[in-house]
Amino acid sequence: MNAPRVGERRGKASALQSLEKRVVACERCPELRAYCAEVARVKKREYRDAEYWGRPVPAFGDPRARLVLVGLAPGAHGSNRTGRPFTGDASGLWLYRALFRAGFANRAESTARGDGLELRDALITAAVRCAPPGNKPTPQQLRNCAPYLDEEFSALATVRVVLGLGAIGTRAAYDALLRGGYVFSERPAFAHGAEAQAVRESDGRKIVLLASYHPSRQNTNTGVLTEPMFDAIFRRAVELIGVTVCP
Ligand code: SF4
Secondary structure (H helix, E strand, C coil): CCCCCHHHHHHHHHHHHHHHHHHHCCCCCHHHHHHHHHHHHHCCHHHCCCCCCCCCCCCEECCCCCEEEEECCCCCCCHHHHCCCCCCCHHHHHHHHHHHHCCCECCCCCCCCCCCCCECCEEEEECCCCCCHHHCCCHHHHHHHHHHHHHHHHHCCCCCEEEEEHHHHHHHHHHHHHHCCEEECCCCCCCCCCEEEEEECCCCCEEEEEEECCCCHHHHCCCCCCHHHHHHHHHHHHHHHHHCCCC
C-alpha cells in the first residue's frame, strides 16, 4: 500500500478529531446518558473527591495506528470517571502494561487524561462509548454506537490489525469490517488468539482480525487470561503488522 500523503494524513487526523467531538456530545442512547450522569453524580466512595467525566468516551491513540483495539465499553468508575479508554480501572492496568511491554505505549501506567501516556502505532476504541449497567450493552445500544466505529475504520488509513478484546468487542470489529466492504473467507469463531484475514473487495486492502480474552478482572483474577497469554497476543499483532502487505 502506498503511504498516505501528508495532506491525506492531516485529513484523517482531523476526521478523527471531528468524530471525537461528536462522540463526546452524543445523546443517541438516553438511558445510557442518564445512567453515566447518575454514576458521575453519586460516585464511588474511594473517588468521592474526583470529578467524573460522565460523558461518552472517545477513542484514544495514534491517528496513524496500524493496530486498532476494540474493547467493550467504558467502566462505570474507570473510563466513565477519567474520560479515556481503559484508564482508571483494573482492566486498564493490564492493558497498558501489555501495550508498554510490546512497545505500543510510552509508559505502563494509565491514571488520568493528561498523565503523559502516549500510544505509538496503536489506537483504542470500543463497541459502545458509554458505560452500560453491568457492563452489558443492549443490541440497540451496540447498533446506535456502531457508526462511530465505522467512521474510525474509515479514517484510519494505516490499520493492518484489528484486535478485539472479548467476544463483544471482537464481534463489533467484525461487523464494522463487513460494513466497510471487507470480506472474510469464513466467519471467525471467538477464541483467545483466533485470527481471520479479510480483504476489501474495492481495492484489495488486507486486514487481520485478531481476538483476545478481555482483560477484565473476571478473567485476570481467575487465570482465564494470564500476562503471558496477553503478551502472546501483542507479539502476534506485531508479527502481523510486519507481514500484512497491502496493495
Ligand atoms: S453508547 Fe454510543 S451511541 Fe449511545 S449515547 Fe453513548 S456514544 Fe452515543
